[in-house]
Amino acid sequence: MNISTFGQDLLGGFEDFADKLNKFIAVEHDYVEGGLVVALSSQFGSGKSTFLQMWASSLENADDQGEKKIVVQMNAWESDYLGDPLFAIISALVHTIKNQNNEESAGKIINAAKDAGWFVTAIGGQVARKFTGVDPAAAADLAEKKKTKRDEDIPTDAFSLYELRRHAMKSLKSAVKDFVDKTNSGVLFLIDELDRCRPDYAISYL
Incomplete structure (x- = not known):
């Protein structure tokens, strides 16, 4: 049985907890610069995942002011094999935005993410080629898919690499x-x- 709304909570208690959590976030967010992180901890099998599903469903509905929350649900363990959680997070955000038929915003974020993702892939390829003689980018046939501005040779000195990465990440964050x-x-x-x-x-995720 898929339990996804507070109306299906036969034992009760989850909805009251969600209301308190909503009020806490609304107040605390005014005192935090940037994003607010809240952790929920409980024993295995106590219903954390079910609560998140119920809470998400409630948040996505119109609130008292008639505004709908933009809720991005993720299972962090599913992307645990990645070295950097950033693109898993961005991918989930883009998927949510597309579901709301906001193709323009999704497109801007996707393009910025491609630049940042290309940078990471290209740098990794050059480092691997330097030390192993193997060109992963060529093996993956990525060169044919790059845009003209992404075809430029990447400098290998540490400062230039840092500047390129900083610029790519800044563009993504801005989008x-x-x-x-x-x-x-x-x-x-x-x-x-x-x-x-x-x-x-997990630390990188936070």
């Missing part, structure tokens, strides 16, 4: 921030199974 700033209700990320991830991955 996400522009979208968030245009929403009246903000964006909520509900992350499940973070406690099952590798410690370094």
Whole structure:
């Protein structure tokens, strides 16, 4: 049985807890610069995942002011094999935006993410080629898919690499921030199974 709304909570208690949590976030967010992180901890099998599903369903419905929350649900453990959780988070955000038929905002974030993703892939390829003689980018046939501006040779000195990465990440963050700033209700990320991830991955997630 798929339990996804508070109306299906036969034992009760989850909806009251969600109301208190909503009020807590609304107040605390005014005192936090940037994003607010709240962790929920409970014993295995106590209903954390079910609560998140119920809470997400409630948040996605219109609130007292008639505004709908933008809720991004994620299972962190499903992307635990990645080295960097950033693109798993961005992918989930884009998927949610597309479901709301906001193709313009999704497109801007996707393009910025491609630039950042290309940078990471290209740098990794050059490093691997330097030390192993194997060109992963060529093996994956990525060169044919790059845009003209992404075809330029990447400098290998540390400072230039840092500047390129900083610029790519700044563009991505700017695209996400522009979208968030245009929403009246903000964006909520509900992350499940973070406690099952590798410690370094979980820390990077936060």
